[in-house]
Amino acid sequence: QVQLQESGPGLAKPSETLSLTCVVSGYSISNGHYWVWIRQPPGKGLEWIGTIYQNENTFYNPSLKSRVTISLDTSKNQFSLNLDSVTAVDTAVYYCARLVGPYPDAGYFDYWGQGKLVPVSS
Amino acid sequence: EIVLTQSPGTLSLSPGERATLSCRASQSVSRSYLAWYQQKPGQAPRLLIFGASSRAAGIPHRFSGSGSGTDFTLTISTMEPEDFAVYYCQQYSGSLTFGGGTKVEIK
Numbered sequence: 577q578v579q580l581q582e583s584g585p586g587l588a589k590p591s592e593t594l595s596l597t598c599v600v601s602g603y604s605i606s607n608g609h610y611w612v613w614i615r616q617p618p619g620k621g622l623e624w625i626g627t628i629y630q631n632e633n634t635f636y637n638p639s640l641k642s643r644v645t646i647s648l649d650t651s652k653n654q655f656s657l658n659l660d661s662v663t664a665v666d667t668a669v670y671y672c673a674r675l676v677g678p679y680p681d682a683g684y685f686d687y688w689g690q691g692k693l694v695p696v697s698s
Numbered sequence: 699e700i701v702l703t704q705s706p707g708t709l710s711l712s713p714g715e716r717a718t719l720s721c722r723a724s725q726s727v728s729r730s731y732l733a734w735y736q737q738k739p740g741q742a743p744r745l746l747i748f749g750a751s752s753r754a755a756g757i758p759h760r761f762s763g764s765g766s767g768t769d770f771t772l773t774i775s776t777m778e779p780e781d782f783a784v785y786y787c788q789q790y791s792g793s794l795t796f797g798g799g800t801k802v803e804i805k
Contacts, residue, residue: 691742
């Protein structure tokens with residue numbers, strides 16, 4: 577059974593960097609599939625942030641591309657998100673998930689982490 | 699970017715009734731690259747349907763998806779108490795976008 581678990585600080589300060597890690601168990605990320613970050617502001621809908629593949633190629637939502645970095649650590653079977661220069665509008669539940677599909681921006685999400693709420697506040 | 703519009707925003711039903719949820723795309727979704735998810739409060743979304751009409755593993759047969767092009771539908775044939783939740787559609791034909799959701803509440 578594939579499981580994903582987000583971890584990281586529970587608060588980010590305005591203008592600083594939000595950092596989260598997703599640990600994958602039950603499946604080796606070296607075996608393939610795409611891995612993504614998705615966010616959901618409180619009471620609102622879902623937004624795809626970006627995708628990373630086992631070869632560390634990345635693909636980002638154009639609306640966030642200038643501030644996002646997703647990286648991979650296959651030795652720890654985990655991947656990470658950095659979102660720079662955050663403001664209050666970045667307050668959201670951040671999910672990691674596995675993408676099933678032919679391309680890094682073409683697929684559906686079959687396994688999800690439980691989500692990590694990260695408020696942005698001083 | 700393909701924009702997905704879900705309707706209605708809220709659907710009030712009683713257990714045992716049939717639910718019909720709509721998802722309309724701003725442009726054609728090629729190869730029926732459309733998925734549906736269920737989300738309950740405090741939980742991550744759960745994949746129900748992919749490829750517009752294929753049920754994900756473990757999803758009950760009362761959930762079915764249909765449609766093509768710009769108009770898609772999720773049908774729950776008989777509402778069970780555990781089906782009251784928010785439902786999202788997602789397209790993966792042109793980048794990755796989600797609809798705004800339909801809340802199915804108990805009448």
